[in-house]
Amino acid sequence: MPEPFVSTTSRVISIPRANIDTDQICPARFLKITDKNGLADALFFDWRFTPDGRRREPVSFIDEPHNAGRQILLVGDNFGAGSSREHAPWALRAWGIRAIFSTSFADIFSGNALKNALLPIVVSPERHAALLALAAANPDGQWTIDLETQQVTLPGGDSFAFEIDPFARTMILAGTDEIGYVRSRLPAIEAWEATHPARVDTREAAPTR
């Protein structure tokens, strides 16, 4: 079960690229695990290492020494495109990332991120450009993201409100997940099932009902 999350204050890692797909975030060969361990090392692996295993020169974004321990990513449009692997948000969380700013996120990634208390924060293209400029001008400034008040406070004191799915917000603030919520509505599921007979039985071929 996730821990409750209310706010974070951190410096930001800027990766100004669009369409960063889940094969970049967590390459498929790291999906052979049967638990969630070790994924911090898989994060952006192919950007960080050469095929023969040497660290690339210059080092890739998250390997820059000043970026160690930072919890906020600022990335280009359509982050998380591609596969449904939840290993992508798991890897980001394992490395320490708590929130990501972009102009848009891929649908499946966004849902997976919220289920892991990783905040996908959508900003307008104008705001995005301003944030990139700020991160470049003041790379070591502290940003605060408050989920309770849905406010971002930037170094220098400027702040703005952000939108997030209200249901996911409630879950993340409480540190709970959705299974308890749905299980508490089992009578509604049973009522639906009573009027909607199963279309197939995977255990038994050729139903004749």
Next chain:
Amino acid sequence: MAEKPRTLFEKIWDDHVVASESGAPAILAIDLHLVHEVTSPQAFTGLRERGLKVRRPGQTVATADHSIPTLDPSIPIADELAAKQLRQIEENCREFGIPFHGRGSPTRGIVHVIGPELGLTQPGMTIVCGDSHTATHGAFGALAFGIGTSEIEMVLTTQTLLQRKPKTFQVRVSGRLQPGVGAKDIILALIAEIGIGGGTGHVIEYTGDAIRALSMEERMTVCNMSIEGGARAGLIAPDETTFEYLRGREFAPQGAAWDAAVARWRALPSDEGAAYDRTITIDGEALEPMVTYGTNPGMGVPVTGRIPAPADLEPDAREDLARALAYMGLEPGKPIAGQKLDVVFIGSCTNGRIEDMRAAASVLRGRRVASGLRVLVVPGSQQVKKQAEAEGLHEVFRSAGAEWRESGCSMCIAMNGDQLEPGQYGISTSNRNFQGRQGMGGRTFLASPLTAAASAVTGVITDPRTLPGVVSQSAAVSRPATVEAH
């Protein structure tokens, strides 16, 4: 009073909403849950930790496809992690009572190939799987989409999902496709037009004469790559083609139940006058065979076209293209045809079905693959493999110098040892050309089975229409005179 006209999507959605509370996502009932070895282990662990059961094992089915070797099943699995993952799916299925089509089973295969071929995928259903290519099943007029592992756990234990209602996006493909142009070319052309985020937040419904004329397998190819345009699901309204495909399949309804099902399915197509949030039209007549040049599926051009130059694009797309071309080692402005290849991969949930095998074989019959080229043909399922062998296609591939393998995802996702080496160029009938997708440092061109097979003959990217006899043969491939055994 007449009801408001509804789209196919809205009908399926409305039929599956269990509860819809203010401020919360809807609770959506799931008719069929497909499970594979890679994204499910942590979900089963979650169930065990909470002491929960699988609510509807009879609406759940599992197979092994992603990390499974495509070598003969008598050869032990060399990769210990993959072997452990494959043992675990089997144990999880046994413990939770889920039917499992595992290694050695004649019905094993890529999850999106076996669902339809077993007749489990049916119109009007909601279908989910921990795999983004679940969109494939939308070809039957089912609402089918990929989910994460947390959602797998949710579906296993409640047979529902929490979902916000997506918007609708009609993609109309008009006219008649030219010979040598197929389903893969439609979808690659669409993604090149709308971009890989163009369908985000939407469910696509494919309509129009060019779509109606497609076989079921071709429709699956189109829907399969909806996610590559950012849409979680892609739908095609069921029709006689759909019913003919399903009739007599192992898990399809029989007898009176079949008639009742068909009557229900006939009510599914979008009503006249139903409104979509967005519509675009693609001229099917004008399409050509497509091939990608870059590092996402939206970076595609007709095979007669040229690799774009960054200066041709909008300023904010230039850097992306420059980075992609640097990774691919390609020169802007050069024709894409003629680009040298090291590997050809024919297979995957996009193009690993029997018609794809027939298309590739129609090109390779009586020809040889270019010298020095590795050509891997991987059927999408063991049933596809069996059917292909019954038709002698495996002999066509082998005589041409290609490898013929057991079924699986194989080089599409490069988790099982089938992969490009760093720097190699591969033309692939799969769905993703992301950096490293087919092996770290590997460079992928996406294309149709006809284009891939034609390129296998020449060793360079080749317009299949330039090979003698290919165009006339391709027209006959999707609907052969012989009846396929179910």
